[in-house]
Amino acid sequence: MRLDIHNSDIPLLCRACEARHKGICGALDPKQLQQLGRQTGRREVAAGTELVAAGVQTDGYANILSGIVKLSKLMADGRQQIVGLQFAPDFVGRPFAASSDVSAEAASTVRICTFPRSALEDMVRQSPGLEHRLHEQALRELDDAREWMMTLGQKSAAEKVATFLLLLSRHVDPLVEGYSDHLEIPLKRSDIADFLGLTVETVSRNLTQLRKAGVLTIQKNRLVTVNDFSLLETAAGL
């Protein structure tokens, strides 16, 4: 079968990789994948590991293979805002800039495929399709950020918490179900609070509100089942 022959040109690492199709590597042909493959490394990092530090020059980029990465900004006095969440097969890093004032940290155990800055830049020069993919991800992240600005600026605490849960259920696509009513929240309460511009206490109170209203069942702290999506959407202000 031709397909097998053709496929055999693709590095082993890439064959089962999600980023290979939906991610940025989808823009590359087998030859380019091989070239890139020679410079990549797979890593599995524990929750809490900092992948990219704010304001620090980074040597490379990465694709997320599994797990969740949180992007955050810090103020001088310690206040923190989480400004984005990334899932497989997102690209991690700031293209065309030595550093950024956003830091990236593994929220759960994360598997990533890393490659040096120069490798990406070479590839971009070779195939414009790659920049297009990066551009599309940037536009998607921009939409997400603006959606979140709406939430941060206009919604009440209860609406914020509900909105956050909906966001998760859309992204944390579990292996089994089609739509995810069964959530494993990848963040601790303090992270959720930093994401929503609230305090831990307020997040906690509003989760119990939703539980008491029958919208959720909370199996364990991080393990939640959504019983009624339409109620949750109403609670989110939609």
Added chain:
Amino acid sequence: MRLDIHNSDIPLLCRACEARHKGICGALDPKQLQQLGRQTGRREVAAGTELVAAGVQTDGYANILSGIVKLSKLMADGRQQIVGLQFAPDFVGRPFAASSDVSAEAASTVRICTFPRSALEDMVRQSPGLEHRLHEQALRELDDAREWMMTLGQKSAAEKVATFLLLLSRHVDPLVEGYSDHLEIPLKRSDIADFLGLTVETVSRNLTQLRKAGVLTIQKNRLVTVNDFSLLETAAGL
């Protein structure tokens, strides 16, 4: 002089245009500018004019030549969040998507250079440099949006107002001065409120606070002079 001869290839419209150098058109050569020039139209629109409606398919794009454009999102119940401000020579519109859930409205009198969707798409196919420019603008807007998430989520009302004034003084580059301590605020109080996630009253109160503290002088409602930038930065939480 060669330069003149060469220059004569560039459409008249483009010669004095800021977007020609710093904007996306900087990626195009004279021939392409001519081609694009045949399809462009200049318009001057009054403050309040809607340039792009949320969720509505648009036929085209535009470059801002002068003036300020506000991007906003609306909730079902009428709550509004301004999610971005654009200045010359920014590109207006959502590349590669028929529509977006963000609406664009002229905040001041705005001069724009419009062109049809197909023209942009043709150009992008011809020169990868153009997509690169669009990509860079998207990344810049993403940085701005995340910076603003920090402000919306973590800062107090007083800090928000100060941060807003600093943002303006950085962008509204007046013709005369090098750094802009002399501001003409392009938004009314209710817009500022929508931008900051506050109410008109709170914005007003905090502006008078800053005036009484000597940080600002308010000549007229929209006309403000910053007397002390370092005080303003302190007030912004920096």
Added chain:
DNA sequence: CGAGCAGTTGATTCGTATCAACCTTGGTGG
């Protein structure tokens, strides 16, 4: 088993929204 971290719940405080009155300005038509 105790220490420490994550999470919940309750009492109180504080900041901002809300409601309401008032002032200012620019435009319009008698």
Added chain:
DNA sequence: CCACCAAGGTTGATACGAATCAACTGCTCG
């Protein structure tokens, strides 16, 4: 020309929502 009006803006009194402070419960790990 001035009276009027509506829209934009300010200021004050009060109400409410979320932060803060504090106590307590479970869980995990050495």
